[in-house]
Structures are given as C-alpha cells and as structure tokens.
Amino acid sequence: MSDRQLDHEAVIVGAGFGGMGAAIEFTRLGIEDFLILEREDDLGGTWHVNHYPGLAVDIASVTYSYSFEPNPYWSRLFAPGAELKQYAGHIADKYDLRRRMEFGVIVERAEWDDDGEFWTVRARGGREITARYLVTATGFLSQPYTPNFPGIDTFAGDIIHTTDWRDGYDFGGRRAAVIGTGATAVQLIPEIARRARSLTVFQRTAIWVVPKVDFPIPRPVQRLFAAVPLAQKAARVVNTSMLEALMVTGVLHYKQAKPGNQLAALLAKAHMRLQVRDKQTRKDLTPDYDFGCKRPTFSNTYFRVFNQQNVALETGTIDHIDADGIVTEDGTKVLADTLVLATGFNLWDVNFPAFQIIGRDGRDLGKWWRDGRFQAYEGITVPKFPNFLTLNSPYSYSGLSYFTTIEGQMKHIGRLFGEMRRRGTQRFEVTEKANAEFLDRATKNLASSVFYAGNCATSRSYYFNQHGEATLLRPNSTLSTLREQGSFPLEDYEYA
Known part of the structure; x- marks a missing residue:
C-alpha cells in the first residue's frame, strides 16, 4: 500500500437515511474519519427534496423509521413529509453527523487506485477527495425524470x-x-x-x-410509546x-x-x-x-x-x-x-449508479451493468470494486419499508468490517464466484414472483430495467434478509 496520506478513511455520497445509516454503523465500528457529501443544501434525501402539498409516507411511520431509534411522537399513523424531515434532523444531531456533512457538493466521478488502494472522488468544480472506502447512498429515487414532450x-x-x-x-x-x-x-x-x-x-x-x-395518533398513545418503548416495538411488529x-x-x-x-x-x-x-x-x-x-x-x-x-x-x-x-x-x-x-424518476439510465464509478482494471460500473446484467452481491458489493459499498443497488430493496433495506445493509457492513479487523486487513472485494451464485439464487427466487409469473407487460414499472429484468427487489422475506446480511459466508470476500 502507498504511504500517501488520505483525506478521509471513508467518503459517503448522500445524506439521506441510507447515508446516515452507513455513517452510524461506521461510528459503531470505530471509524470516525468519514465525510458525507450531499448535492442538496440540507440533509434528508427525498424528504428534503420533496415538499409538495399532501406529501406523506406511504408506509406506517412506526415501520418507516430506524428500529433502533423509534420516534414516539409521530402525529399520524402515516406521518406527513415534514415530520420525516424533522426525524432526519434528529438522527443527524443525536449521532453527531452534521459536522461530517458537506452540502452543495455534486459528485461526478469516483475512481479506484489499485496501486495505492484508495478511491479518488471528483466533485464538480475540480475538487478531489481521497478515501480508503467509498459508499454510495444516493437513493433509489434521486434522479428526476422530465419527459421531453415536443413543444x-x-x-x-x-x-x-x-x-x-x-x-x-x-x-x-x-x-x-x-x-x-x-x-x-x-x-x-x-x-x-x-x-x-x-x-x-x-x-x-x-x-x-x-x-x-390512517388516523391521528392520540397524545396518550404517544406518551405510552415514549414511556414504554416495547409498546411501539409491538406496533412495529404488527x-x-x-x-x-x-x-x-x-x-x-x-x-x-x-x-x-x-x-x-x-x-x-x-x-x-x-x-x-x-x-x-x-x-x-x-x-x-x-x-x-x-x-x-x-x-x-x-x-x-x-x-x-x-x-x-x-x-x-x-x-x-x-x-x-x-x-x-x-x-x-x-x-x-x-x-x-408528476413523472417520477429515472432509475436505470442514470441512477445506477448516480455518477461514474471506475473500479479495478478500468471497469465502469454503469456501463458494466447496462451492457450485461444489473447485479450486486447481497445487494451491496460488486466484483472488481474493492472497498466499495453501494447501498442503492440491484437486488438490495427488501420489504416495503426502505429502513428494512438500510438496516440489513448496516448488518452486512458490521460483519464485513469486523472480519477485516479480526484479520488485520483494510481491503475487501467480493469474489466473482460468490457474486455469480447470489445472482443465480436471486434470479431463481424471483421466477415465482408477480414480475415473471404474472401479467406485468403493460405496467411500465420502475421495478423493471431496460433489459426487462426486475432487479430492484431482493426476493426474500424481511427476517431472512436480515439474517443473511448478518451471517453471509465470510469467505465470499477476499481480504488484503
């Protein structure tokens, strides 16, 4: 490894709930030197960008939140968007994340240096930032689609x-x-x-x-949730x-x-x-x-x-x-x-990934996905991309609440980095074999889903990519996903 002094141990791109979840897990692991880059002028991801009238979660708020950081004071079962924005601010403050965030930074490219074993992140304006680890947490719905109607x-x-x-x-x-x-x-x-x-x-x-x-959550119930967290946990389970x-x-x-x-x-x-x-x-x-x-x-x-x-x-x-x-x-x-x-987002053309990422041997992640198949081991790592974690990736979305996905990936990060610490290494890369086996398993499990066994021809669903494959969802139950993310075979990675 090069003796070059890196700017940070890790760079996280995106200050939404995914990026903050990764940052919280890094902190638990003792990795304190990380920088969170956000293109918007504040944190919160989709709950900062979107503030149209009527905005609310479409998953009950007791579920659409971190399980380890419940909010007992949601005003409604389906909380309005402004409360999700406030919740994001609470998370950033409680876990001391704001001081590690920079806003208004538009990342355009990231490239792996195999000799020095680090990532160089390039932002608009020519700025370069180096880090040992790179995490993309740019969200699934981050690139708005504007149709080019004639006239x-x-x-x-x-x-x-x-x-x-x-x-x-x-x-x-x-x-x-x-x-x-x-x-x-x-x-x-x-x-x-x-x-x-x-x-x-x-x-x-x-x-x-x-x-x-949907209904307002009465004050007495809010006070009960605050005084007896187990009560809110039970509501979440139901x-x-x-x-x-x-x-x-x-x-x-x-x-x-x-x-x-x-x-x-x-x-x-x-x-x-x-x-x-x-x-x-x-x-x-x-x-x-x-x-x-x-x-x-x-x-x-x-x-x-x-x-x-x-x-x-x-x-x-x-x-x-x-x-x-x-x-x-x-x-x-x-x-x-x-x-x-209200034309939604462009997922597959510009969102996977949201900026150019060049891995080992010059592999361009976006081109590799679009020319071949969209894939990511356990929905988080990719062969030939060492020290890289992609939180919004193919086969990563689990359940209907995004927080299921986030917390599963946090478990994966904890297990992976724990093994590196045990081995005394600082580099990881998923093997081609493990990635191929996971892709085969995911494809097989999806065969009985509505996407392939049902009639979806006219749905124009963002679940399907340009190859006609439904590669967004992880075809497992929430419990099995969380279990697998915390118990994947450690030998599925190479360490150095």
Missing part, C-alpha cells in the same frame, strides 16, 4: 416538477394539468383539485390504490407483519399464492367502486396488469376527486404541448396554464 419549451404557463415544488403556489382560478398517476400524483392531485378552476389528469398507466387506514404478508405472499410468491394477489386486486377494485360514480371513469382507472407489478399506493381521497365537476381524466397519449395547453394524438386539446410534472 414543452413553448408552454407559456408555469411548469412545476414535483421534486422542485414552489412552496405557497396558488392554484386558485388556474387551469391545471397533471402528467402522471404514480404514488406522488395520488397524494398531490386531491390537493390541487381543492383549489384549481379546472384540473385534467393525464394518465398513461393506471395505478392500484388500496384504502389508507405493521411489518401485515406489509410482509402483502409483499411476500402477494408479490414475491405470486405463483404459489395467486389467490392472495387476486384478493388484493379485488380490494382495490371495491375501494374504487365505492368512491367513483362514473362507470367509464372506473374502467379507465382500473389497471390492466396484476397487482404488485408496480408499487401500489394508499389513498382515501384520490378516487373521489374524479367525481368533481372541475376534474377530468385524460387517457389519450400526449402528442405535443402548445403555448396554452396539451394536445393528444387524436387532436384533443386541453387548455392549461399550469403544468405539473
């Missing part, structure tokens, strides 16, 4: 992307058009419909929506078990438990039938793919919006945009003076 640059009104919301924007008296009907749109559309003179929702793909059992039943039986084990999947679809259809009066609108809002092909969402207000006189659903394909509205392929023109882009 969009000629639109004379306001264009707002949901990830760049204008706080306080008044829709009163305006003719609004929302493009997209994903989870974000489901939360946002009812809020716009309350104020807008007219609202047209452009739907390319219908989404499964199930009832949202909620996690319900989500697990939906995810594992209805989605991952679709082939063996198809009736469960069909029951979920029937629930969603019944929910819609009770809320939408017009038969044709119900037909247009009904997905033509199996439940679970796209991430379903929860709402008690979305469907009812389409009963309002000022709201219209448009399922025609957009041909182009004029200065004063949107024109569909059949020539229909919808007048609009505010265009809201």
